[in-house]
Amino acid sequence: MFKNTKIIGALSIALALSPIGNLAYADATPLIGALSQNEEGVPSLAPLIEKAVPAVVNISVNGKKSLNQNALDIPDEFKFFFPEIQKERKFSALGSGVIINAEKGLVITNYHVVDGADDIKVTLHDGRVLKASVKGQDEQTDFALLELESPKNLTELKFADSDNLKVGDFAIAIGNPFGLGQTVTSGIISALGRSGLNIENYENFIQTDAAINSGNSGGALINLKGELIGINTAILGRSGGNIGIGFAIPSNMAHSIVDQLIANGKVSRGLLGITGTEVNEDLAKNFDYHSVNGAFVNEVLKDSAADKAGIKSGDILTSINGVKISNFGQLRAKIATLGAGAKVKIGIFRDGKEKEVEVTLDGDKGHTVASNSSNPLFEGATLSDNDGKGVLVSDVKDNSRAARYGLAKGDIITEANREKVNSMDDLNKILSKKNKFLALKINRKGMTVYLTSNY
Template structure:
């Protein structure tokens, strides 16, 4: 048995050596030897323990308490003249207490900054952080972004923290080994391992802005906000979601890539919110037929269907029919990935955009603009049921509901952050200006707004 154990260890170690080039970019096998040697125990057997000793102290458990408002949404589905028949529905919105658990990652040991998921700390009035060594501290929320599902916390008091460094490689590859660390089901810190299964996953309707790393490292309930690290112990993503029956793991988990984390954290530190930028294009995924028709031999990119007049794209010289291939030197796989990157760069950011046009590869420079916005009573001027909503242009078409004030009419009728208004009476809505125009022409009878919410579609009927 002893010889068999050593043989198995030798095979596993050989496997790590073979794959060393996949996580040490551009390095010869000899350059990977220090890393391989650091992943062996005293008997020469492969182990992740040395790396994890440095990583685990930077991953924390988060427990939150708070209250959530439970609204009587049924009331506004009943015509005004019949509401007197349902006095029980006229009760004010109720407050419900809740407790929740999650995970987080220390990214700055000197300042006490922690990154987690927005949904972990949403509506939290109290945030408690537990370190791996048993110490506990109180934290405050600096800011959060529901569209990327990221939040930034800061410890009130702390001492002798360990932070995770960000991934030092510019490019990750499918097949790279990764390790997920978090607090599943409140059990305490748990480590699972796997590989990167896919990159740039979009269209999953998990978040409003998606550009996920997919991994088969086991991620379960409570892992939200935890770390996805490479074999050097560097942060490559923040675990956020799984696909599986009843919330169980089936080997399909998703993490927010570290590049997106960096840009969102930078804005949350500076402004307490994400001041989203827009390029001003509407487009679609690049299909083989489109690529062939436009003489493009590549397989990845974002096809531009429409350019917003006066927007950043038009000023940069981007035209309908262009294929966007890269942003700031990073190749673009899909229109969804383009949208996610643009949305997290922030308004005023400069972007170097690679495009394919008429058989040539070109590079243009664009300065992202702040999206047009209607909020509060201004949104209510379109319709009283929109009062309290913040409406903004949605890259890809439609109008995004970027925020909804509690106790507002918009909240009461069921509008939520992340909803996208796509049509007015079956007419497609291009942007906020188009919504204003179509709403102004629909002033009699009833107006039906088509709302896209993740993978679901619902209609909001407005009676005039």
């Protein structure tokens, strides 16, 4: 996973690989605190940490994962001659988690911590070890909800409102780095709304300089009130170690996903129905907009949520529910995780004036736009589900990145990187993987066409 000198990676620790031959929350006791004094009268975070740490758990998993046989560079017609190559490999891994409902034993963590796990054990701060099962998960936001067996005498963390965070706020990270056991580090919020890192499909990260390392995945990022402000997820570093740049899923995003997983067992993406791009200095100057924050609207899809709310191409979207947005990626992640049917207020800059409109978000059964998605090759293309028979390219803008890639209106995408594509969900899952090469198999007017490109 780590290569060259610039690393962006998930934080769970793989401990062992076998040889190839083997195959609505309960009321919480508030965790209050700030910078207190210890018994000697010296300023200390210890009183706060003592209350928060019991809610953060260590997670150990065992399971099997499929081997990517395509990586072996063996053509399909020759794989018959290599039956000894196993399709699965056993693995063990460690990560972290946060108890968010003590009564029901609900724990949140990262999807990649428990992905493929057959056996999940959670070690509490007091040494107890409880079995856990996956209650719900969402690969595209790297999020999982676990349920503990026979939960008793647990401590939970309360969600903070991450929309209230400011750069410079103090932050404390708690987790299980390198399998050492619970470790506490501190720092500040370094940046908000980070996206475009290709870690997840929907990105709206909190960046912090609190030391985060491998094994911190799923652990807590808290404020000085002992409230959960984020779920530690990834790091940027030269060798997989901390260099002061860590990323966490905001608590509001986590809270919304948890609510949907509990209510429906899945996440129903919210859709606005636009294609767009980032606001740069030249664009802002051309539209008399005095900022580079926000999301520029290139196109509004007919009969979409945005269309019904009166959003127009050429608008600059500036806020969601009164909270400023930094970029298109942040807008996309927030809209998606608010969920289908959610009513949101969108701030708009148009013709030198600011206004606000209310939008009822669409669900993901209709058109789904890949423009500005995790794969830039789709910029300028409009995609939609094709009744379970692939993904339809319903439009491609002239001279767009998608047109230069070779996509054409009417194409039906049936495979991506040699994986079957039946729907937009399938395509998005493939695109969310850390891969800088894309090969599409396309049905074009009854003919099979392959498009390949690095990006």
